[in-house]
Amino acid sequence: xxxxxxxxxxxxxxxxxxxxxxxxxxxxxxxxxxxxxxxxxxxxxxxxxxxxxxxxxxxxxxxxxxxxxxxxxxxxxxxxxxxxxxxxxxxxxxxxxxxxxxxxxxxxxxxxxxxxxxxxxxxxxxxxxxxxxxxxxxxxxxxxxxxxxxxxxxxxxxxxxxxxxxxxxxxxxxxxxxxxxxxxxxxxxxxxxxxxxxxxxxxxxxxxxxxxxxxxxxxxxxxxxxxxxxxxxxxxxxxxxxxxxxxxxxxxxxxxxxxxxxxxxxxxxxxxxxxxxxxxxxxxxxxxxxxxxxxxxxxxxxxxxxxxxxxxxxxxxxxxxxxxxxxxxxxxxxxxxxxxxxxxxxxxxxxxxxxxxx
Numbered sequence: 593x594x595x596x597x598x599x600x601x602x603x604x605x606x607x608x609x610x611x612x613x614x615x616x617x618x619x620x621x622x623x624x625x626x627x628x629x630x631x632x633x634x635x636x637x638x639x640x641x642x643x644x645x646x647x648x649x650x651x652x653x654x655x656x657x658x659x660x661x662x663x664x665x666x667x668x669x670x671x672x673x674x675x676x677x678x679x680x681x682x683x684x685x686x687x688x689x690x691x692x693x694x695x696x697x698x699x700x701x702x703x704x705x706x707x708x709x710x711x712x713x714x715x716x717x718x719x720x721x722x723x724x725x726x727x728x729x730x731x732x733x734x735x736x737x738x739x740x741x742x743x744x745x746x747x748x749x750x751x752x753x754x755x756x757x758x759x760x761x762x763x764x765x766x767x768x769x770x771x772x773x774x775x776x777x778x779x780x781x782x783x784x785x786x787x788x789x790x791x792x793x794x795x796x797x798x799x800x801x802x803x804x805x806x807x808x809x810x811x812x813x814x815x816x817x818x819x820x821x822x823x824x825x826x827x828x829x830x831x832x833x834x835x836x837x838x839x840x841x842x843x844x845x846x847x848x849x850x851x852x853x854x855x856x857x858x859x860x861x862x863x864x865x866x867x868x869x870x871x872x873x874x875x876x877x878x879x880x881x882x883x884x885x886x887x888x889x890x891x892x893x894x895x896x897x898x899x900x901x902x903x904x905x906x907x908x909x910x911x912x913x914x915x916x917x918x919x920x921x922x923x924x925x926x927x928x929x930x931x932x933x934x935x936x937x938x939x940x941x942x943x944x945x946x947x948x949x950x
Contacts, residue, residue: 601630608860609637613820616813623809624853631853638856638888641863646890648934651866651941652925653735654700654896654918656691657905658683662708664739666773668804670835670906671708677837679904682712685721687898691918692725692732695896698922699938702733704758704893709739718745719752726753733940735797740781743788750792757789758797760828763807764814771806786822795943797826797866802854803846804832812854820861825943826891827858827865830872833908848877852887859888864944866891875912881925882932891941892929894921 604618614622622634659682660671671678683691692703703725707713718738725734735756736749746757761782763769769779789796800815801807819827831846851873859867868891869884877883881892895902895913902914913921926936 601626602633605630605634605637605860608857609641612861612863613817619816619857620809620813622853622857623812624850626853631849634853634856635887638859639886642859642867642888642890645864645944649890649937649939649941650885650929650934651702651891651937651939652700652922653702653704653868653891653893653941654692654695654698655704655706655893656683656688656695657707657895657897657901658688658705659707659710659713660901660905661710661712662739663711664709664773664777666777667839668772668801668832668835668908670837670908672838675837678906681901681904682707682710683898683901685717685724688721689724689728691896691898692729694918696729696732698919699936700896700922701731701938701940702735702756703729703896704735704737704756706737706758713738715741715745715748719748722749722752722754731940733942737797740777740785743792746785746789746794747792750794754794756795756797756826758799758826758828759785759789760797760799760801761786761815761818762800763804763811764818765811768804768806768811772804786824790822790824795825795866795946797828798822798824799826799828799830801832801846802829802851803844805840805843807832816854816857816861819858823862825866825946826868827862828868828870829854829858830870831876833872833875833910835906835908845876848873848880848883851876852883855884855887855889866941866943868893871895871912872908875908875910879928882928885929885934886932892925894918894925896921 665673737758833845867889869881869889873880
């Protein structure tokens with residue numbers, strides 16, 4: 593059994609479960625490598641904490657990828673501005689509302705509008721979309737994932753009916769952030785956005801890529817401690833997967849084991865967090881999403897985008913489920929969740945205790 597001084601990995605898992613944090617070297621030891629017994633103990637602790645709050649429920653989020661146009665040129669991303677091979681598209685209001693209507697009929701009670709930072713989607717258009725979706729489906733939650741905006745823009749979307757916002761910080765290290773992104777993008781502005789969103793009243797999601805080029809265990813630890821301090825309502829993490837049309841095309845993709853360990857660690861550090869088992873996790877392993885659920889995750893995000901555009905929203909190579917219809921995605925996901933002893937919950941799946949003044 594792995595040791596450091598007189599403390600075992602099992603000791604550390606119990607302390608993390610009890611206290612929600614660990615000293616630096618102890619937390620670093622849990623990033624691995626671990627034995628099979630130690631890994632399973634970590635996952636079992638995460639499941640116990642997760643089930644004490646959420647039971648066996650897994651929440652569905654209906655993902656609608658509204659545009660693959662982006663003004664940014666992030667070095668890892670397949671829809672980066674400089675990728676001349678990307679087949680660009682954007683959905684109009686009627687297409688997006690149709691996706692929501694079909695999703696509602698399939699049991700989705702949260703819709704996630706995700707896209708590149710597309711200037712065509714002005715604040716006016718985004719606000720119109722938000723108010724229209726909430727008017728059509730008042731019992732549903734609306735999540736936006738549209739990148740960095742001003743505080744005033746975020747407030748306008750919130751007032752129009754958006755309740756959640758996803759914006760992964762990717763890394764908390766300024767040097768590592770600069771390695772992954774060109775100027776003028778900065779981690780300082782990224783975090784400014786996250787603090788603004790939380791202050792406005794959103795349920796806020798952040799997160800990181802694991803094994804992104806240049807990332808070290810120290811970078812991951814910096815992010816874990818920052819997320820503990822920030823206390824997000826959601827955390828999206830997944831493995832880095834390269835894209836053939838980016839500067840990082842030859843970099844190795846992230847691994848399953850460390851992704852699962854970080855999911856479990858996050859569940860123990862942030863017991864009430866909404867934690868997805870991501871599509872990227874399912875892309876690197878046939879049962880990646882199921883294993884994510886068994887490591888403490890409690891959210892999955894099937895795709896509601898029109899089948900004709902899914903292959904165009906290619907952030908990384910090999911993305912799964914690009915040819916499935918929405919109903920097929922829904923049935924497949926429910927069967928996968930049941931196969932590991934959990935159940936889909938037809939619910940908005942809000943962060944425990946969160947309320948919004950309407």
